Amino acid sequence: MSPEAAVAEPASLPAEGRDCHGGREQLRAAAKAAGKGETLERYAKDYPAGPHDQPQSMCPAFGALRVGLRMRRTATVLSGSACCVYGLTFTSHFYGARRPVGYVPFNSETLVTGKLYEDIREAVNQLADPQAYDAVVVINLCVPTASGVPLQMLPKDINGVRVIGIDVPGFGVPTHAEAKDVLAAAMLRYARTEAEAGPVAAPRAGVSSQPTVTLLGEVFPADPVTVGALLEPLGLAAGPVVPTREWRELYAALDCEAVAALHPFYTASVREFQVAGRRVVGSAPVGYEGTAAWLEAIGAACNVSEPKVALAKQRFLPAIQGALARMPIKGRITLSGYEGSELLVGRLLIESGAELRYVGTACPRTPWSDPDREWLEARGVQVRFRASLEQDLAAVAEYSPDLAIGTTPVVQKAKEAAIPALYFTNLISARPLMGPAGAGSLATVINAALGNKARFAAMQDFFGGVGKKDTSGIWTDTPVPRPEFRERYQAQLAKVAKARRAEEMV
Numbered sequence: 001m002s003p004e005a006a007v008a009e010p011a012s013l014p015a016e017g018r019d020c021h022g023g024r025e026q027l028r029a030a031a032k033a034a035g036k037g038e039t040l041e042r043y044a045k046d047y048p049a050g051p052h053d054q055p056q057s058m059c060p061a062f063g064a065l066r067v068g069l070r071m072r073r074t075a076t077v078l079s080g081s082a083c084c085v086y087g088l089t090f091t092s093h094f095y096g097a098r099r100p101v102g103y104v105p106f107n108s109e110t111l112v113t114g115k116l117y118e119d120i121r122e123a124v125n126q127l128a129d130p131q132a133y134d135a136v137v138v139i140n141l142c143v144p145t146a147s148g149v150p151l152q153m154l155p156k157d158i159n160g161v162r163v164i165g166i167d168v169p170g171f172g173v174p175t176h177a178e179a180k181d182v183l184a185a186a187m188l189r190y191a192r193t194e195a196e197a198g199p200v201a202a203p204r205a206g207v208s209s210q211p212t213v214t215l216l217g218e219v220f221p222a223d224p225v226t227v228g229a230l231l232e233p234l235g236l237a238a239g240p241v242v243p244t245r246e247w248r249e250l251y252a253a254l255d256c257e258a259v260a261a262l263h264p265f266y267t268a269s270v271r272e273f274q275v276a277g278r279r280v281v282g283s284a285p286v287g288y289e290g291t292a293a294w295l296e297a298i299g300a301a302c303n304v305s306e307p308k309v310a311l312a313k314q315r316f317l318p319a320i321q322g323a324l325a326r327m328p329i330k331g332r333i334t335l336s337g338y339e340g341s342e343l344l345v346g347r348l349l350i351e352s353g354a355e356l357r358y359v360g361t362a363c364p365r366t367p368w369s370d371p372d373r374e375w376l377e378a379r380g381v382q383v384r385f386r387a388s389l390e391q392d393l394a395a396v397a398e399y400s401p402d403l404a405i406g407t408t409p410v411v412q413k414a415k416e417a418a419i420p421a422l423y424f425t426n427l428i429s430a431r432p433l434m435g436p437a438g439a440g441s442l443a444t445v446i447n448a449a450l451g452n453k454a455r456f457a458a459m460q461d462f463f464g465g466v467g468k469k470d471t472s473g474i475w476t477d478t479p480v481p482r483p484e485f486r487e488r489y490q491a492q493l494a495k496v497a498k499a500r501r502a503e504e505m506v
């Protein structure tokens with residue numbers, strides 16, 4: 001099929017449907033008609049959207065872009081509308097990307113005629129310098145996906161540089177968390193076929209002398225070190241973290257004894273590991289009970305003898321218990337986020353003594369989050385997957401917490417109601433969670449926030465009502481209330497409404 005034939009007429013895309021806020025069904029229909037039906041069906045299976053349509057978070061493609069930008073010797077190129085690319089580039093650099101974001105611009109003509117695909121192919125050819133890159137990643141955003149721009153037809157390899165083309169439309173991949181999975185899985189698949197075909201590069205630090213456990217999920221940098229220490233008495237070592245920071249780490253990640261799905265939403269990556277014959281263990285070593293259960297599960301997955309597992313528990317669990325007891329958290333908390341680690345943080349909060357009432361996550365329920373969900377629900381916590389902003393806000397209203405941990409709009413609403421609040425992404429997920437280092441690590445920031453309740457109440461007393469309705473704006477004189485005007489206009493409006501009703505009855 002020629003690229004021209006493969007690219008659908010974008011006339012099938014209504015103008016008002018070409019953004020993240022509307023026309024999703026039309027975009028899906030257009031993408032299907034343009035040959036992307038199979039990809040969309042796979043995404044629908046891997047990333048189920050229910051119970052409601054789609055969580056409100058940033059453009060999903062950011063997850064895939066970030067994974068590409070964090071890899072050494074990898075060029076990442078976006079194909080999409082300029083406004084989307086502007087937003088994604090801005091966010092990437094806001095989060096400290098030290099690499100350029102590539103872009104192949106298009107207009108209606110290049111989209112209609114298939115020239116966009118030709119332009120992408122040319123850009124990839126120019127970029128594919130083996131001195132500079134191991135891989136070039138091209139990401140189709142919403143409009144090129146809906147138009148069927150056939151990235152799957154790009155050469156798989158140019159001068160030894162791997163080429164990976166993926167579709168990451170907002171109407172097919174619900175969250176940026178799952179978009180990380182789309183690219184991570186595509187890379188794992190590519191690396192697996194390379195490893196099956198012959199010898200591949202060893203990890204930069206050499207091959208581990210112990211069998212390894214690959215860590216699935218972008219965790220805080222200290223956590224893999226802690227996990228390595230936890231694994232040591234089992235005769236195991238921590239393998240690479242997926243998404244990896246370098247192409248050759250993908251081979252080492254695949255060459256593991258088992259995979260720890262520390263973040264539970266990597267459905268497609270898990271599939272790649274399972275195809276490679278690797279066992280996958282859910283949950284993570286958080287808190288006393290979480291660490292004990294995780295060591296047992298890893299021991300079982302890697303055929304470690306029971307005495308060795310018992311030794312590891314003996315070595316670490318008392319220290320975790322001590323750290324939790326030294327740093328208690330007292331207060332009612334609601335928690336929501338879109339990182340995928342919300343349930344783990346919830347476990348730590350409960351083990352620290354907090355009265356946790358609600359955990360909402362934008363991510364879907366998967367088998368790998370089941371142990372944490374069951375543990376939390378057994379302690380009376382309401383756990384909501386694919387939680388919407390409205391559901392997170394309703395939980396804050398229902399449970400009247402002493403502290404709301406959440407996304408930006410949840411934090412904003414809570415603070416307006418004089419409830420202390422913390423951003424999940426910046427303040428909670430930027431801390432170690434695992435093993436002895438994670439136990440008690442949340443207490444300092446959370447207790448400081450809980451201690452702010454009186455200040456919020458004082459501020460509400462002082463500023464209460466300012467900036468709302470007719471007290472908003474800047475006034476040079478104190479406004480004089482005119483209730484008589486209001487009454488007069490209300491009477492007029494009532495008269496007009498009455499006349500309209502009378503007309504309707506004629």
Ligand code: SF4
Nearest residue numbers: 020059084141142170
């Ligand atoms: S690519 Fe992202 S920002 Fe652009 S329309 Fe799709 S979801 Fe929205």
